[in-house]
Structure formats: structure tokens, C-alpha cells
Amino acid sequence: MAVKPFVLEKIAKGEYIKLDIGSGNKHEPGYLRLDKAEFVDPDILCDLEVDGIPLPDSSVDEVRMIAVLEHCRDVIPVLNEIWRVCKDGASVHIAVPHWSCDDHHGDPTHKSTFTEASASYWDKRSLHYTNTDYGVKCAFDVLATEIEYHPSFHSMPIPMQEVAANFWRNIKLRIHYRLRAVKE
Numbered sequence: 001m002a003v004k005p006f007v008l009e010k011i012a013k014g015e016y017i018k019l020d021i022g023s024g025n026k027h028e029p030g031y032l033r034l035d036k037a038e039f040v041d042p043d044i045l046c047d048l049e050v051d052g053i054p055l056p057d058s059s060v061d062e063v064r065m066i067a068v069l070e071h072c073r074d075v076i077p078v079l080n081e082i083w084r085v086c087k088d089g090a091s092v093h094i095a096v097p098h099w100s101c102d103d104h105h106g107d108p109t110h111k112s113t114f115t116e117a118s119a120s121y122w123d124k125r126s127l128h129y130t131n132t133d134y135g136v137k138c139a140f141d142v143l144a145t146e147i148e149y150h151p152s153f154h155s156m157p158i159p160m161q162e163v164a165a166n167f168w169r170n171i172k173l174r175i176h177y178r179l180r181a182v183k184e
Contacts, residue, residue, distance in 0.1 A: 001046040003054050007032055017060045021048065021082070022068030031064060049073065052081045058183065060085045063092040070096045070110045076135050079122055083138030086181035092140060094119075094179065098147065098172035100165065116145050119177040140179035148174040 010032075011017060020031035025040050027033060034053065035042035046054055049072055063082055072078045082092065096114040097103045120126040123142045150171055153161050165171040 001051045001054055002044075004043050007043050007055075011056060011059045016062075018062040019044075019053075019055075019060050019064070019085070021053075021063060021065040022071075028064065048078055048081065053085050055085045057084055058087045061087055061090050063090065063094075065093070066095045067097070069094055070112050070114065073111045075112050079140075080135070080137045083140065083181055083183075086183075088181060088183040090181040092177075092179040092181060094177045095148075095174050096177075098175050100169050100171070101173050102170055103173065114175055116147065116175060118175075119145055119179065122179070124182065139182040139184075141182055142177065143180055144176075144178040146176040146178070147172050148176065 018028075018031045019034055020026075020028050021034045023031070023033035023035050023040070023042060024037065032044060033040070033042040034044040034046065034048070036045070036047040038045055044054065046052070048068075063086060065082070069075055069078065086092065096112075097107075097110070099113045099115055117128070119140070119142045120128040122136065122138055122140045123129055124139045125141065129136070129139075149161050149165075150173055153164060153171055156164070161171065
């Protein structure tokens with residue numbers, strides 16, 4: 001586990017902190033890169049499931065986590081940790097494969113499954129929210145749940161895409177959760 005000194009300096013100065021969790025070789029401009037693979041030379045080197053995020057509480061303004069959460073064995077501690085480092089009102093974008101997509105089932109490194117309703121378990125306003133059951137400590141407002149459809153269905157009206165998705169696999173490719181961290 002290692003954090004490059006400039007990261008902690010940015011936090012100490014109160015700068016706007018944007019964190020890309022599981023960035024790999026991609027570098028989104030303006031984001032600090034967190035990854036467990038040393039060869040990608042991330043700004044923060046850690047195994048999220050083992051080490052947590054080695055940053056202070058309420059220090060991050062924005063989180064991006066694309067194609068990572070499905071690789072986690074237990075998503076609740078990971079989400080709790082993301083919430084811990086987020087400031088109140090921080091924006092969080094999580095993208096995961098849709099459960100009906102072959103990309104989800106075919107990848108042996110995928111450990112968790114997600115549906116359109118999954119994020120409601122992290123939203124205190126939802127009937128699904130279970131902050132005492134299962135160890136859920138995080139609280140997010142779900143601002144949007146967006147489905148990324150296969151490109152061949154983009155010209156089709158959304159109601160028709162939904163009908164097609166009920167009969168065929170690989171129509172819904174990814175789910176994008178847009179969240180806001182809530183701290184009371």
C-alpha cells in the first residue's frame with residue numbers, strides 16, 4: 001500500500017479531489033488513480049478489498065469506479081469505504097455489467113452481480129436500505145440509474161429496448177449508477 005506524497009499534499013491544501021478507482025492504464029484528466037496493480041504506477045497503490053482506501057475521512061469530492069465493483073467478493077465493505085472517504089455531497093459514478101450480459105457471466109474474475117435495483121440498497125430513502133443488516137454503513141442518494149444498451153438497439157425506442165431485453169441476452173450491457181454521498 002502506498003500513496004504518492006503529492007496526493008496527501010492536495011488533500012492538505014483542500015483541493016478538489018477526484019478519485020478513479022481501478023483506473024488501470026487509463027488516465028482520466030484531473031483524477032487521482034487508485035489501483036492494486038503496481039505496474040500501472042497509480043497515485044494510490046492498494047488493494048481496495050484488503051487495505052481499504054488509504055485517505056482521510058471526508059476528503060474526496062468525486063469518485064469514478066468503472067468496471068471494478070463486479071470484481072469484488074463483498075461489495076458492502078467496498079461501498080462503505082468509498083462513502084467513508086467521500087465528503088458530504090460527493091458525486092459517485094459506478095458502472096458495472098448488467099446481469100443479463102455475457103460479459104458478466106463469461107468473465108471468471110466477476111464475483112458480484114448487479115441489477116437496476118441494486119443501488120437502492122445503499123439509498124436511505126429506499127425501502128431496501130438496510131444500514132444495520134449486512135453491515136451497510138454507507139448512505140447515498142441514487143440520482144440516476146442508467147442502462148447502456150447494445151449499439152444495435154440504440155435506434156429503437158426505449159420501451160422496445162425493454163421488451164427486447166426481456167427476451168434476449170446482451171441487450172443491456174452496463175448499468176451506470178449516479179450517486180451522491182450523504183453524511184449526517
